Structures are given as structure tokens and as C-alpha cells.
Amino acid sequence: MARCLPFGTMREFSDQPPLATSFLPPVFRRGLDAVLYSSLLVAAAATGLTWATFLFWQDQIPVRLGALVFTATLFLYNIDSVLPYKHRQQAVLSARKRWMLRHRRALLLLALSSLAGALGLFWADGWQPLTLFLAHLTAISLLYSTPVVRRHGRWWALRDLPLLKIFLIAYVWSAVTVWVPALHLGKALREPAVGVLFARRFFFILNLALIFDIRDFTKDRLSGTRTFPGLFGLRATKWLGLAFLVVSALLLPPGVSAPHVLVLTVPTLLAGVIIWFAEETRPDYYFALLADGLMLVQFLVAYWVA
Template sequence: MPPGPQRAFSDTSPSVRPAWLTILRRGTDAVLYSSTLVALAATGLTWATFLFWRHPIPFRLVALIFAATLFLYNIDSVLPYKYRQQAVLSARKRWIIRHRRALLGLALGSLAVAGVLFWTDGWRPLTLFLGHLAAISLLYSMPLVRRHGRWRALRDLPLLKIFLIAYVWSAITVWVPALYLGKALGEPEVLVLFARRFFFILNLALVFDIRDYTKDRLSGTRTFPGLFGLRATKLLGLAFLAVSALLVPPGVSAHHLLVLTVPTLLAGAIIWYADETRPDYYFALLADGLLLVQFGVAYWVA
């Protein structure tokens, strides 16, 4: 069996591991498993949308997106019922369990920051719109109904997981900038960019379905890898990427489009080589980090 997550850096035992390597690993774990990288990725994708439309992103919106993402992901990770259903404990899950109180504090602090920014920056007219995205995010993993002796959440509906994730991420990173800039959500440039982002995120969501293959199977959650197998799932992910690449927003130059293919090619490689036995860093660093690559590409060509 390939090395597990605990061997992500080296086989050096903790007693002889250099101090700098221990510090590096602990720092990396903290950034990845506290969802800080995910929050940076959400902020980066939102910023990339502003760059595409050639508008500066306001700092307070950066802070709002970052804080709201940090809250939603960390409050999800500390839900009490999750600790009663862990059949497979990865290095990531063990880290989260050890730092559960700190993550709860981080989530509550992030909620306070997001709440102040939401209230003071004029977002209240969009309470229903933003509220439905928050509701989907909160109910994604929260137990809603008990069926056959198990609590079920939105993510447990067959094959729904990836579409919920792609919808929320696309709405936050495309529709929120559009609304801020006064663009109608039905405008062609908004619709095409939303669809392009949606299919790109669908591929990455399948990567995490592959990571959670055994856990989802044991918990009874029916996902694409569980129902159709890993190879079919990877081919589906590549198909999603192909659709995303074909959805070219109006006004994109040939040079811009060529550079935008870089994240697409990287995403294809990540899903093709994805396997649940790979270290947690493969998913937390490469898959989530790819979203920052998209921002870097958008910043470079802007």
C-alpha cells in the first residue's frame, strides 16, 4: 500500500526529524487543515473575476469573502455528529480533532468579522440571495433527517455533493462580484463566466469525492466514484474540464485564452492521478492550491 498521509514529508521519525522540518510541517498543517488555504482560494477566485472585468476589488470585500469562507469551512469541521461517524481517520481528521476548540474559536471569530462587514458595507438588501448560499453551505453536512438509523444531510442525497459545491463556489466568486459591480446576472458575460467556473469546480469536487471514496461508502453516501468507479469518475472530470474550456467569455483575447488553459491542464493532471491512498497534502495543497493558480494567471494577464 502506498505511503499514508503521515508520511507526506519523509520517513524520518519525529525523534530525529530536524527542528526546521517539524516547524514547516506544523505550519503547513495549520494553513491547510484550518481551511486558511481554502479561504484564500475563494478570495483569489473572487479577485480573479474582478480582474477579468478590469475593476479593482475592494479590500473590505476581500476580508468579507475570506472571513465567511473561514467560518463556513471550520464550523463544518467541528460539528459534533461528525466525530461519531468517523470510520476512516486521515491525518487531516486527526489534526482537526486535536485542534477542535481552536477551530471553533477561529470559526466564531471569522463569523464576527463577516457579520460586521456584511452589516456595515451595505449588503443587507442581498440578505436573501447571500442567505440561501449560506444555508446550502451550513446544511451541506448538518444532519437534517434520520433514515434507516442514520442522520442524513444534503450531501447524502445521491450524486448531489459536487453540484452543491460547484454552485456555491461559482455563485460567490462570480455572482457576488457581478452584483457589486451592478451587472445583471443574466448578462452573457456573467452567465458564461459562471458556467465556466461551475464546470471547473465540478472537476475539483470529483477529486475530493475520490479522496473520500471509502468514507462515503461506509457512511452510505452515494457519489460518482462509489456508483460508477474511479476511472469513469476521472473521465467525467476531464469532460467537465473540456466543457469549461469551451465556455469562453466574450471579449477574451487569444493570448488570454491560451494562458487560461494552464489551470485547466493542471486540473486534468490532478484528477487523473488522484487516488484515496495519496497523502492529504495531495488534495489540500494541490487541488485547493490550483484555485490560487487561477488567480495568479488572471493577475498576470490583467
Template sequence: MSSARPTASVSAPLPTPSRVRSTLDAVLYSSTWLALAALGLTWATFLFWQVQIPWRLGTMIFTATLFLYNLDSVLPYKHSQPVALSGRKSWMRTHRRSLFLLAMVALAVAGSLFLWDGWQHLIGFIGHLAVISLLYSLPIVKVHGRWWALRDFPLLKVFLIAYVWAAVTVWIPALYLHRPLLEPVVLVLFARRFLFILALAFVFDIRDYSKDRLIGTRTFPGVFGVRATKLVALAALVGAALLVPIGMPVHHQTVYLLPLLLAAGVIWFADESRSDYYFALLADGVMVVQFLVVWVASMFLV
């Protein structure tokens, strides 16, 4: 007669704080979180029209965002700027080769999907967004002995960011659904998204306040001060709240205010001394909340 031996239960080891932090850093600083935000905002536009986002288009938006932002993070001149390294910048410098490889893989995927779905007939429209995105950080003209990218022109960079993000996340879905870009509802959605992204873009100008002043980039905080910049950003959010598409139910309008209120809090408490996580996780996370709110409204609020 055999006796059964008790077996010790083996449980998977809990992740250590350092491992959790390493994973979080990788998600945030590789622009994966930001690419998810771009996908979410594009998806939210489709949900407004009660259409599910096509997976190939969603993947193209996600990977194109990964490519552009990781390419920006590995540009040689950015690593030679005379500024103190934050935890984010140190991580990017350490993983520079991996970020470049990720950018190239993302470009291959985005380019393949672009050709697969037959977007070639819109090469002019999508091309101008790509040109703005690339020249945003690539030096194009020499001014007073220093090479300038589009972002270095005084007060311009927040408007470029807002325009490209609004165009990608509103106009591309509209084009996919064969809706005219000048249709009133499309214009309202574009303007609302533009002002929402513009408000959040000011947060990153506040984060880079000292760095931009050191390298000579004139941004809103550097010209008008941090407090005035916050007031302009909050005014942009108010403008976004007032732009309500015709026919949107009142209960949807109320729920859609939540991301704007969260963005207002992030803006008001923004300071360059705050942790990198404040900006990378919270400020970009407001865009993810925007998607979640629209998704919940489309699923549960009729």
C-alpha cells in the first residue's frame, strides 16, 4: 500500500518593485503608451460614428506613432544637447539601439499596411502629415549658427502637435468612412480634438521649460510664463467643452466632460520639477481616458 506524499504548491514569484518599474519605464519611454493613446483617440472617433475601428487601420496608426516618436528619441543632436539628464532621457540613451530597431520594425509594419489598404490615393494628405512630423525634430535651417527644426520656431511646436494629432485621429477616420472633411460634424470633432491636444501639449512645454530656455527654443512658458501658459491651456479646454457636435445626447455631453476635467487637473498641477511619470503616465494617460469614456458611453449609454 503506497502512501501519498504531500506536494508543496509552487506559486509564481511576485514581481519585484524594480521589475515593475523597469516594465513601466519600457512601456512609457518607448512611446508604447503614447501609441496606445493615438490608437485610442482614433478608435474614439470611429465609435462616435458607431463604427468599430478596422484592425489594420488601428495597427497602422499605432505603429506609425511608434516609428515617429522613437525616431525622434534617437536623433543624434538630441543626445548632444547641454542639458541635465532626467530619468526618461537616461533610459532613452541607454536603450537607444533598441528604440531605433523598434522604430524600423514599426515603420515596416505601418508602410506595409499603408500599401495593403490602398491609401496611396491619399498620399498627398497623409504625406503632408508625415513631413510635418519628421521635420518637427529634424534640423532644416541654420539660424545664428544653430540648426533649427520646426519645433524650434517660436511658439510653433504646440500647434504642430495639436494639428497632426487632430488630423490623424479625426480626419483619417472621416476619410476612411468617406465623410467630407468640411462636413460640419467633422469640423467640430476636429476643432474639439485640436483644442484638447493643444491643452495637453502645453503641459510638456512646462516640463521642458528650463531645457528649452537653455537651448534657445522660445515656447509659451519661456515667453509668457508658466502661469499664463496654464491659463491658455485651460481656455483651450473650455473651448473644447463648448464644441458639441449637433445631435449628441445630453448625457453623452456630460460624460465626455470627464477627460477635460482630468486634463485641467493635470495642467494646473504641472511643474517641471515633477516626476517623469507625471508627464508620461498622467498627461498622456488623459488621452487613454478619453477613449475609455467614449467606449463606455457607446456601450452602456444609449
């Protein structure tokens, strides 16, 4: 377990590329960094999970809806990474953080262009009747790490509330990737199939969120954010993540055949391996490529069995 650093210090990680990618030419590593650290992979994962929900209901995702999910995710993640207050934080200066600092202007332009695209798609596809529903997800996403309340001499964001981080993340991701497709297809959110699929996705994302809590262990300790690793330790956090995966695996949507169940366990097993071997000292690629990539594995599995 990494030792918590004193306030006012900054810990740096090596600029050397991870061993797994050290054989790649520099131009390819730079391209991989751009895909991972500009949240292009995350946006693709959100689109893939949304598509997987459509496949479960034996339908195809509308191209413009997929583009809306992609651009909205790209905006929210990149606008968060360029907020001024984040660059004044006393935190761990990882390779990912340094890349974002160097490309802050480009990330801002990407965020603004993604916002323009998302608003255009929102208007063109007639999502206006769901403005309040989508607005509350957007509000949670924006307030997740934006300090809005000053208490006891410090500014608080939603993520600073003890142990709330992972549940906010899981709720927004599940709502976007399950409820949005359900609403598009005219399904009631209270339908049993919708509820089971939402809960299955919710507990799967909870495990992924814990993986990133492990990555951010020192940073969260320095900023005073109380997370599961900080309060209960890394080993207990890993067991909790495995428990979330077990619950997710047991929540089987109606009508799923036995062969499909076996195939659908692949992402769950991979998620269990990744959280068990997660350590704060792992390279950024371990989290940005493997953990985020698990969501694309979910889509590929759903596409294969559809």
C-alpha cells in the first residue's frame, strides 16, 4: 500500500513508458496516450454499453443516438479535466496528469466541440421531452467534481461526500446506457427486464469505480476525499469489488439462454482479475486501457451473442 504523502507535496511517476508498451515506436505511444487520456476510449465504451443494451432487446442503436452518447461523454470527461481548480490541487502528478496539463488547450477545444455536437444531436433527434431527465444526469456529472459548497474552510463537490463517488458514477453510467435505450424503445423504466438490466450494469460499474478509487488512493487522501480504499484498506476494497461482481452476475435478465450466460460471464471474470491485481503503483495504462476497455469487452460479448 502506498504511503500517504504530506500535504503540500507532489509525487511524480516516471516518464518511462510501461513495459507492456515499451516496444512500440514513440509515435504509436503518443497516439495511444491521446486516445486514452483525451477520454476517446471512455466515450467509445459508453457508446458500446449503450449499443449492448439495444442488442439485448434485439435492436440496433440509432447512429445519431450513439453519436449523442459519444459526444456527451467526451464533453463531460474533458471539461472535467480542464477545470481551473483541478490544476491548483495538491495531488499525485502521474503521466496521465502531466499529459492533460500539456494538452489542456486541446482538451478544452475538444470538450467545446463535443458539447456543440451533443446539443445539435439532442435537438435534431427530438429529445426535448426528456430534458429534465437528461438534465439531472448532466447536473450530477458536472457537480461530481466541481466545488460548489464551502464548508469548514474548504470547497466541496459531490465526490467529496464520504463514499459517494462510486455510487454517483455507477448511477449515471447505468442510467445513460440502460435507461436511455429503454426510453428510446418506448419501454417503461419500471419494467422488470429494464430494472434487472439496470441493476446488473450498476453493480458492474461499481466494481470498475472501485478500481479507479485504488488508482486515486493517494490523491484522494491528499484532497480529503473519503473513499473505500482510504477508509477500509485496499484488500477490503478488492473483496467488496468482487462481491459487486457476484451480484451483477446473479442478476440475469429474463430470457437469457444458458450458453449466453456463460459468454456473459467473461467480462465479469476479467473485471475480477483486474481489481484483484489493481495497485496504485500500476502504470496508467493498466487503468485507462484495461479497466475502461472492459466496457468495450461487454459490448463485444453482447454483439457476438446477439
